[in-house]
Every structure is written in structure tokens, then in C-alpha cells.
Amino acid sequence: xxxxxxxxxxxxxxxxxxxxxxxxxxxxxxxxxxxxxxxxxxxxxxxxxxxxxxxxxxxxxxxxxxxxxxxxxxxxxxxxxxxxxxxxxxxxxxxxxxxxxxxxxxxxxxxxxxxxxxxxxxxxxxxxxxxxxxxxxxxxxxxxxxxxxxxxxxxxxxxxxxxxxxxxxxxxxxxxxxxxxxxxxxxxxxxxxxxxxxxxxxxxxxxxxxxxxxx
Amino acid sequence: xxxxxxxxxxxxxxxxxxxxxxxxxxxxxxxxxxxxxxxxxxxxxxxxxxxxxxxxxxxxxxxxxxxxxxxxxxxxxxxxxxxxxxxxxxxxxxxxxxxxxxxxxxxxxxxxxxxxxxxxxxxxxxxxxx
Numbered sequence: 183x184x185x186x187x188x189x190x191x192x193x194x195x196x197x198x199x200x201x202x203x204x205x206x207x208x209x210x211x212x213x214x215x216x217x218x219x220x221x222x223x224x225x226x227x228x229x230x231x232x233x234x235x236x237x238x239x240x241x242x243x244x245x246x247x248x249x250x251x252x253x254x255x256x257x258x259x260x261x262x263x264x265x266x267x268x269x270x271x272x273x274x275x276x277x278x279x280x281x282x283x284x285x286x287x288x289x290x291x292x293x294x295x296x297x298x299x300x301x302x303x304x305x306x307x308x309x310x311x312x313x314x315x316x317x318x319x320x321x322x323x324x325x326x327x328x329x330x331x332x333x334x335x336x337x338x339x340x341x342x343x344x345x346x347x348x349x350x351x352x353x354x355x356x357x358x359x360x361x362x363x364x365x366x367x368x369x370x371x372x373x374x375x376x377x378x379x380x381x382x383x384x385x386x387x388x389x390x391x392x393x394x395x396x397x
Numbered sequence: 398x399x400x401x402x403x404x405x406x407x408x409x410x411x412x413x414x415x416x417x418x419x420x421x422x423x424x425x426x427x428x429x430x431x432x433x434x435x436x437x438x439x440x441x442x443x444x445x446x447x448x449x450x451x452x453x454x455x456x457x458x459x460x461x462x463x464x465x466x467x468x469x470x471x472x473x474x475x476x477x478x479x480x481x482x483x484x485x486x487x488x489x490x491x492x493x494x495x496x497x498x499x500x501x502x503x504x505x506x507x508x509x510x511x512x513x514x515x516x517x518x519x520x521x522x523x524x525x526x527x
Contacts, residue, residue: 275460276474277460277463277474277475277477278463278473278474278475278509279464279467279473279474280473280474280510281469281473298467298469299469302464302465302467303464305460306460306461306464306465309457309458309460309461310461313454313457330517330518332476332478336453336457336460336477336479339453339456340453340456340457343452343454
């Protein structure tokens with residue numbers, strides 16, 4: 183890196199830190215169950231924190247995340263400046279929870295019932311965070327699924343009504359049946375960025391957009 | 398204003414009771430009263446159709462209250478359908494400043510174990526009631 187470039191970068195970082203808000207912005211990762219929210223949260227935290235601890239366990243079983251979890255002070259560097267955010271991984275939002283679905287994942291009834299109770303509390307908690315405690319939203323959708331669901335329509339409407347900045351991610355583009363365009367058609371009023379949080383594909387564009395939207 | 402028929406009789410005949418609630422009736426209610434009216438009907442196995450829907454904030458609270466009332470083997474939640482909102486990008490500055498979004502969108506709500514969505518797009522909602 184040339185002296186001039188290095189100097190420019192240092193000045194940019196200094197200016198950024200002087201003018202940055204004291205509190206990092208809390209960015210909620212929202213979406214329906216099994217969209218890959220925790221996989222994304224873990225990917226962001228592992229990419230930008232020294233120890234890279236996971237935010238939470240990842241699973242194919244729905245409602246693996248049943249409590250909102252916050253990872254504080256994640257510093258993302260883009261073009262010589264640093265954007266500091268708190269990553270809030272939230273439980274998948276739904277309007278119904280049927281414990282018998284968990285029985286299909288080799289769970290005993292008692293465990294399935296407990297999981298469903300925790301899942302309902304988690305969804306309520308996620309809604310509360312959305313109304314009170316987040317400054318921006320990363321909305322994660324499984325690009326292999328139909329985006330025209332009521333939960334997606336309602337949640338994006340709720341986010342818009344609060345004037346929160348929102349970035350839509352079309353996740354799981356590593357799957358053959360994924361369609362990013364279907365999501366773009368469903369929510370044309372928002373930017374949609376394609377990504378595979380699992381494989382780490384296109385994360386650079388995700389970080390560019392995070393810096394642009396939430397910096 | 399006509400009163401809504403008390404729910405509960407529909408099941409006896411094997412039929413399904415449908416509550417069509419006008420915008421005028423909902424207009425005079427507080428948010429929690431609206432949510433209570435909807436969920437009481439749904440708990441009784443009815444399909445509730447709102448002429449003018451709920452505001453985003455009310456939808457958020459409806460999800461939250463629904464979650465608190467889910468009970469294994471008794472109530473597994475709600476199925477809800479509205480037309481997707483597609484005008485937010487073109488909403489006027491005044492409406493955005495005052496947040497006076499008009500929620501006027503037909504909304505169908507029912508017990509998750511009785512109402513199933515078959516198809517939905519910007520102009521059509523097809524559901525199956527069992």
C-alpha cells in the first residue's frame with residue numbers, strides 16, 4: 183500500500199471514528215424459520231471478530247433459535263472505514279407453531295412440546311425487539327422457497343412502517359432451485375443481495391451493503 | 398350497527414362460521430380490542446374476514462398475542478392472509494411523515510388447523526377451509 187493511500191485510509195478511519203455515534207447500531211437479523219439467519223449471524227461474527235465465537239447453533243430443525251441473541255461491537259471494515267454494529271440473531275417469525283412437526287425430527291413428545299413452547303416465546307420476543315430495540319434489519323429469505331408468504335409480507339410491512347433501514351438477503355443460492363429474481367419481484371421496493379451464508383458466497387457484497395445501509 | 402352472531406354454533410352442524418367484520422365496526426375499537434375480537438373468533442373455530450385489515454403495528458401485536466395463546470393439542474396458532482402491500486415505495490412524503498398508512502386491505506384470519514392457503518399473489522388469495 184502506498185504512503186498516500188495509507189495516509190488517506192488512516193484519515194478516513196479517524197474521521198469515521200470521530201463522527202460515529204457512540205452506540206453501535208443494533209441490526210436485527212429477521213426472517214421466517216429455517217431461512218439461515220443463525221448461519222448468517224455466525225458467518226458475520228466469525229469474519230469480523232477476533233475469537234469468532236458462534237452466535238448460536240445452526241440446525242435444519244425449525245425453531246433452533248428460540249431466544250434473541252446479541253453479539254456486540256462487530257466491527258466491519260469497508261473502504262478504509264469501520265462500521266460497528268451489534269448483530270441480533272432472532273428466532274424465526276411465524277403465526278403458528280405445531281409441536282407435532284418436531285416429532286418428525288425424531289423428538290419425543292415431551293421435548294417437542296417444550297420446544298414449541300420455547301419457540302412461541304421466542305417469536306413474541308423477536309416481535310418485541312422489532313418494535314422497540316433494533317435500528318435496522320437484515321431480512322433473510324430462503325431463495326429456494328416462495329417469498330410471497332404472509333409472514334414475509336407482514337414483517338416487511340411492519341419494518342417499513344417503522345422507517346427502519348432494511349436489506350433483503352436471498353440466502354441459499356448454493357441450492358439448485360434458488361431464485362433471486364423471484365424475491366426481487368416480490369419486494370421490488372428494496373435492494374436484494376444474493377448470498378450463501380453457508381458457503382460464504384458473495385459475502386463481500388453483503389458487507390458493502392451493511393456498511394452502506396447501517397454505517 | 399348489527400351485532401355479530403355469537404360464535405360456537407357453527408361446529409354443531411359441521412359448518413364453518415364466518416365473521417365478516419366491517420371497517421366501520423373496527424374503527425371504533427382500540428388495538429387490543431381488535432386483536433381480542435379476532436382471536437376470540439378464531440379460538441371458537443371461526444374464519445374472521447376483516448374488510449379493512451390491521452395496521453402494521455396491530456399485526457405485530459397480533460402475532461405476539463397469538464404466540465402467547467398457543468397451547469399444544471388445543472390451539473396451534475393462526476393462518477392469516479392479506480394482499481401484499483406493493484405501494485410503499487410510491488407513498489407520498491406527507492403519508493410517510495405522518496405514518497398515515499392506510500391499511501385498507503381485505504384480511505382473512507382463521508385457526509391454523511382449519512384454514513390452509515392454497516395460492517397467493519398480488520391479486521388473488523385462494524384458501525381451503527376444513
